[in-house]
Amino acid sequence: MHNWEGVTEFVAVAERKSFTDASRHLGISTAQVSRQINVLEGRLNVKLFYRTTRKVSITETGQIYYNHCRQILDSLEEAERVVTDLNQSPQGRLNLTAPVTYGENVIAPLINDFSKQYPDLRISLALTNHKLDLVAESYDLAIRLGQLEDSTMIAKRLSSRTNYICASPEYLKENSKPRNLTELDQHNCLRGTLDTWRFEENGKTRQIRVKGNLQCNSGWSLVDAALKGIGLIQLPDYYVQLYIETGKLVPILDHFRSSDEGIWAIYPHNRQLSSKVRLLIEHLKEGLAKRAPIK
Numbered sequence: 001m002h003n004w005e006g007v008t009e010f011v012a013v014a015e016r017k018s019f020t021d022a023s024r025h026l027g028i029s030t031a032q033v034s035r036q037i038n039v040l041e042g043r044l045n046v047k048l049f050y051r052t053t054r055k056v057s058i059t060e061t062g063q064i065y066y067n068h069c070r071q072i073l074d075s076l077e078e079a080e081r082v083v084t085d086l087n088q089s090p091q092g093r094l095n096l097t098a099p100v101t102y103g104e105n106v107i108a109p110l111i112n113d114f115s116k117q118y119p120d121l122r123i124s125l126a127l128t129n130h131k132l133d134l135v136a137e138s139y140d141l142a143i144r145l146g147q148l149e150d151s152t153m154i155a156k157r158l159s160s161r162t163n164y165i166c167a168s169p170e171y172l173k174e175n176s177k178p179r180n181l182t183e184l185d186q187h188n189c190l191r192g193t194l195d196t197w198r199f200e201e202n203g204k205t206r207q208i209r210v211k212g213n214l215q216c217n218s219g220w221s222l223v224d225a226a227l228k229g230i231g232l233i234q235l236p237d238y239y240v241q242l243y244i245e246t247g248k249l250v251p252i253l254d255h256f257r258s259s260d261e262g263i264w265a266i267y268p269h270n271r272q273l274s275s276k277v278r279l280l281i282e283h284l285k286e287g288l289a290k291r292a293p294i295k
Contacts, residue, residue, distance in 0.1 A: 003043065005036060005039060005040065005043075006036040006037060006039050006040030006043075007040070007069055007072075007073075008026065008073070009022065009026065009028075009032075009033045009036040009037055009040075010036075010037055010040055010048060010062075010065070010066070010069065011066065011069050011070060011073055012025050012026055012033070013033065013037060013049065013056065014048075014049075014058050014062065014063075014066045015135070015136040016136065017055075017056050017057065017058075018056055019033050019034055019037075019056060025138075037049065044065070046059075046061045046062075046065075047059050047061070047062070048061065048062035048065065049062055080092075089118060089120050090118050090120065090121055090274075090275055090276035090279060091118075091120035091121060091276075092121065092122065092276070093121075093122050093123075093124065094121050094122070094123045094124070094140055094141075094276050094277070094280065095123075095124045095126075095138060095139045095140050095141075096111075096123075096124070096125055096126070096139060096140060096141040096142060096143070096280070097125070097126040097127070097128060097132050097134075097139055097141075097142045097143070098125065098126075098127055098142070098143035099127070099128075099129050099143065099144075099145055100127045100128065100129055101219055101220070101238075101239075102143070102145060102236075102238060102263075103125065103127040103143065104127060105238055106238055106288070106291075107125070107143055107284070108125060108127075110283065110284055110287040110288075111123060111125050111280075113283070113287070114279075114280055114283050117283075118276070118279070121276060126139075131149075134153070134266070134267065134268055135268050140267060140274070140276075140277050141265055141266070141267050141277055141280065141281070142265070142266050142267070143158075143263070143264070143265060143266075143284075144263075144264045144266055145161065145236075145261065145262075145263055145264075146161075146261040146262065147261070147262075148262070148264060148266070152268075152269060153266040153267065153268060153269060154266065154267055154268070154269050155264045155265070155266045156264065156265045156266070156281055156285075157262050157263070157264055158263045158264060158265050158281070158284050158285045158288050159262075159263045159285070159288035159289065159291075160260040160261060160262055160263060161236045161237055161238065161260065161261050161263055162236065162237045162257070162260050162261075163198065163234055163235065163236055163237075163257065163258055163261070164234070164235065164236075164237060164240050164244065164251050164257070165197070165232060165233070165234050165251065165252050165253045165256075165257075166226055166232065166233050166234075166235070166240050166243070166244065166249040166250060166251055166252065167226060167231070167232045167233075167249065167250055167252060168226055168227055168228070168229045168248065168249060168250070169247070169248075169250055170229035171226070171229040171230070171231065171232070172250060172252075174229070175187060175188075177252055178232075178252060178253060180253075180256075181199060181201065181206070181208055181253070181256060184197075184208060184210055184232075185211075187212075187231065187232050188212040188213055188214075188230065188231030188232065189210035189211060189212040189231060189232050189233075189234075190212050190214045190215075190216075190222045190225050190226060190230060190231040190232065190233050191210060191211075191212060191214070191215045191216075191222075192215070192216065192217060192219065192222060192235075193217050195209055195210065195211075196208060196209050196210065197210050197234045198234075198258045199253070199256040199257070199258055200256060200257065200258045200259055201256055205258065205259075212231050212232075213230075213231070214230060214231065219235050219236075219239045220239070222235060222239075223235065223239050223240065223243070223249075226249060227243065227248055227249065232252070236261075263288065265281050265284060
């Protein structure tokens with residue numbers, strides 16, 4: 001019978017490049033992780049890691065061993081998923097991540113409904129604007145917005161988002177409504193993290209550099225500024241939809257609006273979809289489809 005002692009600890013250290021982070025992930029002491037790695041290296045009679053006081057890096061032999069161990073652990077995890085799927089009601093852990101604002105306003109309420117429907121699930125939702133490593137950090141699913149960059153993931157399109165240029169009626173009373181993109185130079189454009197806004201003209205995407213007296217990395221702060229008549233904003237529909245419907249913000253330059261961007265559920269390519277993840281994707285897709293479009 002094969003001796004599995006130290007394999008889980010080895011994979012955790014290899015993926016996190018830290019004994020401390022691996023111990024935190026596994027819920028055991030750093031000393032225990034180190035002891036198990038030493039036992040494993042002794043049994044294999046090879047050195048798996050280079051260790052210094054500041055850094056842990058995997059050896060060439062360790063990398064080869066890791067590649068095989070990762071495949072084996074993935075197969076074991078898949079076997080556990082298959083067994084779990086035999087139950088009528090999904091259960092176990094379900095880890096996912098989503099961007100902060102979209103997660104708070106759109107995804108989290110849908111997750112709460114899903115949790116109520118399947119109370120045996122232990123759901124962990126991490127809201128962050130950082131692109132997390134789904135494999136290394138053991139996430140089942142991630143919600144991503146816009147253009148996807150990581151081709152190593154499988155992506156399921158859930159819905160789409162629309163960017164709107166908006167201003168308050170008060171602002172437009174004091175400033176003539178822009179009729180074309182060149183007239184943006186005459187307006188106070190409230191910017192986020194970028195100095196450019198995206199448009200579509202004659203079937204081609206255009207990036208227009210805009211300027212204004214306010215820049216902030218919070219979309220809600222920009223919405224507040226626009227509501228107070230300070231300037232124009234370009235933001236996705238989930239920020240401005242309610243205000244457009246109630247007339248507090250007015251969409252402008254609609255004929256130059258950029259194409260809708262995708263809202264995606266992504267997961268590692270080497271994992272089969274478990275029933276709980278499949279059910280969650282279906283739930284999110286249905287929930288997003290029910291969101292009323294701007295009139």
